[in-house]
Amino acid sequence: MHTLMAWRNIWRNPRRTLVILTAVVIGVWSMIFLGALMRGLTNQYLEIGISTLTGHIQVHHQDFRSDPVIQNRIDRPGRVAEALEPLLPPGSHWTERIRVNAIANTARHAQGVTLVGIDPEREARVSFIGGAVKEGNYLEPDDPYGILVGKALAEDFETRLDRRVVLMSLGVDGKVASRAFRIRGIFRAETEATEKQYMFVTMAAARDMLGLERGVTEAAVLLPSHELTGKTAEALERRLPTPPLAVQTWRDLLPLVRVTIELYDTFIFLWFLVVFIAMAFGIVNTLLMAVFERVREFGLLKALGMRPRGIVQGVLTESFFLLLLGTAAGNALGVLSVNLLAESGIDLSALAGRLAEVGMRRVGYPQLQAGGFRLANVVVFVLGIVVSLYPAVKAARFTPVEALAHT
Amino acid sequence: MNALLRFAPLLLLLPGIAAPAHAEDAQAVVEASFHYYRGDTSVGTVDMTVHRPEWERVFTIKAWTKGEDRSLIRILGPPKDRGNGTLKKGPEMWMYNPKVNRVIKVPPSMMSQSWMGSDFSNNDLAKSDSLIKDYNHEIVGTGSHEGKKVYVIESHPMPRAPVVWGKQRLRIREDHIFLEETFFDQDMEPVKTMSAGDIRMMGGKLFPATWKMQKADAEGEYTLLEYREIAFDVEIPAGTFTLSNLRTPER
Numbered sequence: 072m073h074t075l076m077a078w079r080n081i082w083r084n085p086r087r088t089l090v091i092l093t094a095v096v097i098g099v100w101s102m103i104f105l106g107a108l109m110r111g112l113t114n115q116y117l118e119i120g121i122s123t124l125t126g127h128i129q130v131h132h133q134d135f136r137s138d139p140v141i142q143n144r145i146d147r148p149g150r151v152a153e154a155l156e157p158l159l160p161p162g163s164h165w166t167e168r169i170r171v172n173a174i175a176n177t178a179r180h181a182q183g184v185t186l187v188g189i190d191p192e193r194e195a196r197v198s199f200i201g202g203a204v205k206e207g208n209y210l211e212p213d214d215p216y217g218i219l220v221g222k223a224l225a226e227d228f229e230t231r232l233d234r235r236v237v238l239m240s241l242g243v244d245g246k247v248a249s250r251a252f253r254i255r256g257i258f259r260a261e262t263e264a265t266e267k268q269y270m271f272v273t274m275a276a277a278r279d280m281l282g283l284e285r286g287v288t289e290a291a292v293l294l295p296s297h298e299l300t301g302k303t304a305e306a307l308e309r310r311l312p313t314p315p316l317a318v319q320t321w322r323d324l325l326p327l328v329r330v331t332i333e334l335y336d337t338f339i340f341l342w343f344l345v346v347f348i349a350m351a352f353g354i355v356n357t358l359l360m361a362v363f364e365r366v367r368e369f370g371l372l373k374a375l376g377m378r379p380r381g382i383v384q385g386v387l388t389e390s391f392f393l394l395l396l397g398t399a400a401g402n403a404l405g406v407l408s409v410n411l412l413a414e415s416g417i418d419l420s421a422l423a424g425r426l427a428e429v430g431m432r433r434v435g436y437p438q439l440q441a442g443g444f445r446l447a448n449v450v451v452f453v454l455g456i457v458v459s460l461y462p463a464v465k466a467a468r469f470t471p472v473e474a475l476a477h478t
Numbered sequence: 479m480n481a482l483l484r485f486a487p488l489l490l491l492l493p494g495i496a497a498p499a500h501a502e503d504a505q506a507v508v509e510a511s512f513h514y515y516r517g518d519t520s521v522g523t524v525d526m527t528v529h530r531p532e533w534e535r536v537f538t539i540k541a542w543t544k545g546e547d548r549s550l551i552r553i554l555g556p557p558k559d560r561g562n563g564t565l566k567k568g569p570e571m572w573m574y575n576p577k578v579n580r581v582i583k584v585p586p587s588m589m590s591q592s593w594m595g596s597d598f599s600n601n602d603l604a605k606s607d608s609l610i611k612d613y614n615h616e617i618v619g620t621g622s623h624e625g626k627k628v629y630v631i632e633s634h635p636m637p638r639a640p641v642v643w644g645k646q647r648l649r650i651r652e653d654h655i656f657l658e659e660t661f662f663d664q665d666m667e668p669v670k671t672m673s674a675g676d677i678r679m680m681g682g683k684l685f686p687a688t689w690k691m692q693k694a695d696a697e698g699e700y701t702l703l704e705y706r707e708i709a710f711d712v713e714i715p716a717g718t719f720t721l722s723n724l725r726t727p728e729r
Contacts, residue, residue: 173586174586174587174589174590176590177642177663177664178643178644178662178663178669179663181590181591183587215638216637230664235642235664237640237641238640239589239640246569247570247586247589249640250638251637251638251639251641
């Protein structure tokens, strides 16, 4: 009976109900939509970071990250392979690399780059480079002179396919090692910074240049999901001689990404709070108005013998219907708009054109996430009911005498 | 400075070496010319003029060389730059600056930068024997100069050689005088040309007293080397090509 009465009550003043519904709908929609957009942005950021030669887990010589020279290398990569392979969950891939700082030269240009010696087949499954070559060809495993350079760097250097690039770095003997390569392919990456930073050659060519017989500077693992990172890294750490080796996850390797994700999570939480506070005032206000309009009615109910609990229940049920309708419509609108924009994305370049400089895409693709979705609904619903207690208790306190005096 | 390092060393004046050999192939011509200027030791004093459209600087430089890969260069003037030095041993280079009293080893990142603001790069100095090691040479024509035959040679870098140039074109006279060296980029556009002039007897043999490095695309930019004097086959004290000597001013 409460249900029916409450339902009818909220439609006694349809305009007011619609106004408050609109507030709830917009609030819920903005929570869902912004949450999805933020989640989409940070996920993209993470994916880009992981695919740009990071992976989920990396193994290095313990000193390599503070001093990335060839002397700080993994001398016996076989031990890493032995420790790693039995641990990997199905669907994982891993590869080895030689990564050193180098100077790239042509007749008119010179620039510092990161030279990466790769195993072309395995690398293609781990990082972006496998599908990134847009002109020319990907490296063949036995290519002694081939090099892949980024589009932006090729433009800076005014060079193109089949041209020579001379690379200089410090060799194993501590002396300058230099060697010429021929541009086999030109790759595109998400950001220009990546295109300008990396150059890829085969592992054999890198070893030949640096005077290295065996050994790599890192092993990188790509797992089927982010959640497996911590567990696998711990297990790996136990099986490897650490030191001299060190195991790091993307959280250590991409501190900027980690901090950005944490920042966005905090931001979303604050956003939820702000939206909810605004919405709560709307709900309380509307319900108070509805309650004060019906003072005589509540007095009558009391006089007829209804208990205060019943009145509280009645008002809360009205609030429940408002919230139910509002969140339902807000969710529907949120899902709809996220789905509409998930394909095309939102071009943020007008708002944040410099995002690309920290490695984020200019187009945001919102992504629904069960966690954010649930959080938005629970926050609105539970807290909505809680704030409605105030007008409900107010209504329950009217006595028949007060009601009579009320005009 | 390329000229300094490549050509300043003494030719051991063997009588037979100057005889023109018509059957020489390109490699032999280049090597013979290279060795004409290479020898055990040399000590020379050079004025280096770095010319730009807006300004010009003249350095006076003294250079000691020994064998193929050791040299010490010291700036004598102007006073502002006096005492700066460069030591080269094999592929490695060190620079000394008296103002900060420090020797630095030239890292790979600085190898393609200009040496003392001139049109020579550190690489030009460090890789002075690259022309012999890293290229395939081919005679593409002949000409004449002061009544002597001149070979025009095109030199293409070997596949893995650390050479940024697309090719070089050399003009070498039959008596081993190196007349001109043009560096081309990989689009086969000329980048810079070094040309010799004022060929006369110096230090006991025919030697170009001036060398000019001219950028192809900047008319008013060049570096000119003018030899004041050069002596070949002199005794160079042991310990000249050491870091401690680099640090020690005048001797």
